[in-house]
Amino acid sequence: MKSILDNRPLLAKQVAEVAEVAGYLWQKGWAERNGGNITINITAVIDDELRQMRPISEPIPIGKVLPQLKDCFFFCKGTNKRMRDLSRQPMENGAVIHILDDCSSYVIVADKPVKPTSELSSHLSMHNYLIGKGSNYKAALHTHPIDLVAMTHHPAFLEKDVLTNLLWSMIPETRAFCPRGLGIVPYKLPGSFDLADATIRELAEYDVVMWEKHGICAVGENIMEAFDMVDTLSKSAQIYLTAKSMGFEPQGTTPEQMKELKEVFGLPK
Numbered sequence: 094m095k096s097i098l099d100n101r102p103l104l105a106k107q108v109a110e111v112a113e114v115a116g117y118l119w120q121k122g123w124a125e126r127n128g129g130n131i132t133i134n135i136t137a138v139i140d141d142e143l144r145q146m147r148p149i150s151e152p153i154p155i156g157k158v159l160p161q162l163k164d165c166f167f168f169c170k171g172t173n174k175r176m177r178d179l180s181r182q183p184m185e186n187g188a189v190i191h192i193l194d195d196c197s198s199y200v201i202v203a204d205k206p207v208k209p210t211s212e213l214s215s216h217l218s219m220h221n222y223l224i225g226k227g228s229n230y231k232a233a234l235h236t237h238p239i240d241l242v243a244m245t246h247h248p249a250f251l252e253k254d255v256l257t258n259l260l261w262s263m264i265p266e267t268r269a270f271c272p273r274g275l276g277i278v279p280y281k282l283p284g285s286f287d288l289a290d291a292t293i294r295e296l297a298e299y300d301v302v303m304w305e306k307h308g309i310c311a312v313g314e315n316i317m318e319a320f321d322m323v324d325t326l327s328k329s330a331q332i333y334l335t336a337k338s339m340g341f342e343p344q345g346t347t348p349e350q351m352k353e354l355k356e357v358f359g360l361p362k
């Protein structure tokens with residue numbers, strides 16, 4: 094079957110990276126059924142021919158105006174599509190969308206009329222925010238890591254910066270590679286604009302955003318980096334849970350050790 098990836102190695106490489114990460118999410122046990130979603134901004138690898146191609150859908154409203162996304166292209170996981178299927182057949186389980194000039198609707202461009210993820214408002218809001226602040230980040234990931242989601246069921250962990258400090262103190266890598274920490278969005282309806290708006294507010298202060306009793310959102314220059322961020326946090330959560338299951342409260346790195354890391358690595362917080 095003909096695909097827009099044919100003879101487009103740059104685009105094909107980006108889609109292949111999404112497929113690789115989708116496989117990791119399934120292997121990690123973070124992607125039950127259709128759980129989680131990925132979007133990447135592929136505008137930089139769209140050629141004129143693709144830009145002129147006739148869309149395969151009518152314009153579909155996003156539900157909000159996102160001025161930074163005018164004329165941008167995204168590859169998105171399809172709604173109700175499985176990560177494990179996306180990993181094997183990305184173009185059957187994902188959609189390429191083109192944001193129209195009104196900045197509030199899009200058309201599907203290829204290969205199949207797959208409807209984008211139900212969390213599109215959060216994803217596109219994150220991309221809009223990132224472009225607006227001049228970031229070169231191109232990838233957004235939402236997934237359901239068991240350990241981190243479990244921790245959001247404990248009210249004490251939902252207090253500002255409690256989870257960040259706990260996870261930072263489990264292993265120095267988390268402090269270094271997630272240097273602005275983890276913001277928390279209190280439970281909101283999946284797919285809602287409320288959830289999207291709250292996510293952006295947290296992203297202004299933190300690297301990663303946790304959705305209470307639901308999942309996590311991470312952004313990065315590419316999808317591999319966004320995955321690494323969640324993987325690092327999940328490793329910290331695993332160390333905490335392992336210590337607890339051995340029957341003791343983990344000591345955590347000391348404030349002096351944290352301070353040393355901050356100074357040596359030049360960390361922002």
Ligand code: 13P
Nearest residue numbers: 127129130172173210211
């Ligand atoms: P989609 O299948 O629509 O991407 O939804 C999955 C999900 O995780 C919703 O939060």
Ligand code: ZN
Nearest residue numbers: 128129307308
């Ligand atoms: Zn979800």
